[in-house]
Amino acid sequence: MVRDVTASMLREVCRDVSTEPTLLPLDGEHMxxxxxNTTNEARVDISARGFWTRGQRAFMDIRIFDPMAACHREISLETAHQxxxxxxxxxxxxxxQHVDQxxxxxxxxxxxxxxGPKAKCFYSRLADVMVEKKHQPRSHVVAWMRCHLSFSLLRFALLCLRGTRYSAPTTTDIAGLDYQATVVESGIIV
Structure with missing residues (x-):
């Protein structure tokens, strides 16, 4: 869902993108x-080479939380994100940082x-890189990204409410996508 949408966006602009990569095992390091997470089979949601720094592998892990849950009711939304x-x-x-470099x-x-603030920074950078590579207006790329992320989060929320119904995962091929045309055709206000 959110992981798969984010991974497909990253595949357009980064190398060596993988979902659920296993982290390198610890060899006596103390955290x-x-x-x-010190298990030998520790995983994160996504990794991509060259996103923040050229040649360096970037790892991302996703968390979706309900701001109306009892544990978040007494704090501000900003504090809950932090x-x-x-x-x-x-x-x-x-x-x-230390084991996987x-x-x-x-x-x-x-x-x-x-x-959250770090997610906003991440998706802003991703939009900038996609704009540079695809030569599309930034406003259209951002609108397209927000739309896809919103639907992914909506699917997640519905899944939590209804339970699982297995269907084969679908992927969107965005290699030749014209963001401007998609935004205009969808009636998304920029």
Whole structure:
């Protein structure tokens, strides 16, 4: 869903994009946080080479949370985003930086399509790279991205409400996509 949409966007602009890559096993390294994921089969949602820094592998892990859940009711939405980002960073950040020699970005969303600060930065950078590569207006690329992410989050929320009904995953081929035409045809207001 969100992972697959993000991975397909990354495949357009990065090399070596994979979903659910296994992190390198620990070899005696000690992590600072007790909540760090130290299992040998630890995985994140997406990795791509050359996203933030040329040649370096970037790792992303997605979390979607309900801002109306009891554990988030007493805090501001901004604080809830920061807490969720920090939990992901504590679980994977140090290990990815020191063992896998990569960068880590937590992609935190709310079920109502809100994004955390690091996710906003990530998707803004992704839009910039896609604009540069595809020679499309930034406003159309951003509108197209928001639309796809919104529908992915909506599908996720419906799945949580209805339960699973297996169907083969579908992927969208965006290699030759004209973002401007798609935005205009869809009636998305830019």
């Amino acid at each position: 600072r946080y007790r909540t760090a 807490r969720n980002e920090q939990e992901k960073i504590r679980a994977y950040g140090e290990r990815i 990569g960068s880590f970005t937590p992609l935190v969303f709310t079920t109502s399509v809100g994004m």
